[in-house]
Amino acid sequence: MALEPHPPESEEELLARSCRQDEVAFEELMLAWTGRLYGLALRILRDRQQAEEVVQDAFFRIWNKSCSYDQEQGKASSWMFSILHRLAIDRLRRNRVRGAGLASPSDDVARLAQAKSSAAEPWQKLRMQTALDTLTEAQRRVIALAYYEGLSREEMAERLGEPVGTVKTRLRDALVKLRKNFRDPSTEFQSLERGSSLSCGK
């Protein structure tokens, strides 16, 4: 009798096993996630060597922090991307201070709008593409400057040559619109829109 193949374990399961010091599980996670984390790191840093170093830093941190992952605050994928993103933006800021690897004026709008292929999660990518298409070019630009370059509102205003207030409003509108149009039906935004209680229950 043929054995049924096991379905691949989710990132959440692999992280839980990693928390119990299961090195095999963590290697499985690294095999599955190196490409995705590297893609984001490379996009932010635009330097292969630095991207590789940041991916390694991120996995080291993920291994060390795997027990602190809390499913209540989001999927494991988001948690891992968040760790990578923070490390890459920190590195980018240090590069800027040193005057190295300065990002060129953003051509992110075009890249963001034309991002075509990713090996994984085509449905999620399509949803994001559709959501981005609903933004104006100026709105996409501030999203790109904020997320891929880690610029503050003041830095964005300086880069764009516009008042800080204008940039703040544009970013706010862009984030809300993007969130609204990217909404995943399985993780509905449980906000005041639904008239939820104002109390902060634990």
Added chain:
Amino acid sequence: MGLMMDMMARLGGHLVETEVIEFALDGLGGDARDRAEEHLRRCKMCRRALRGAMDLQDGLALSVPSGGLPEGLVDRVVKGVWARRAPGKGREDL
């Protein structure tokens, strides 16, 4: 409409929608991030909101144009991560 929601959230001591989204995208810095973390620790409703917003992180992260990976990247990353552990220790506090 959004501003009204923000005002209601503020009155209830909650994070406003943009704060939740920016927290999800690592866009809050310094004191604002600390305040948000502190609030999220004790507010179930905002944690649920955050969970929803975290999807954006995945979406934007996956929206980068992908190319081929450098040869041997995965092997180097795996080896590098294990090599950084202190001898005899499984984990380090960071």
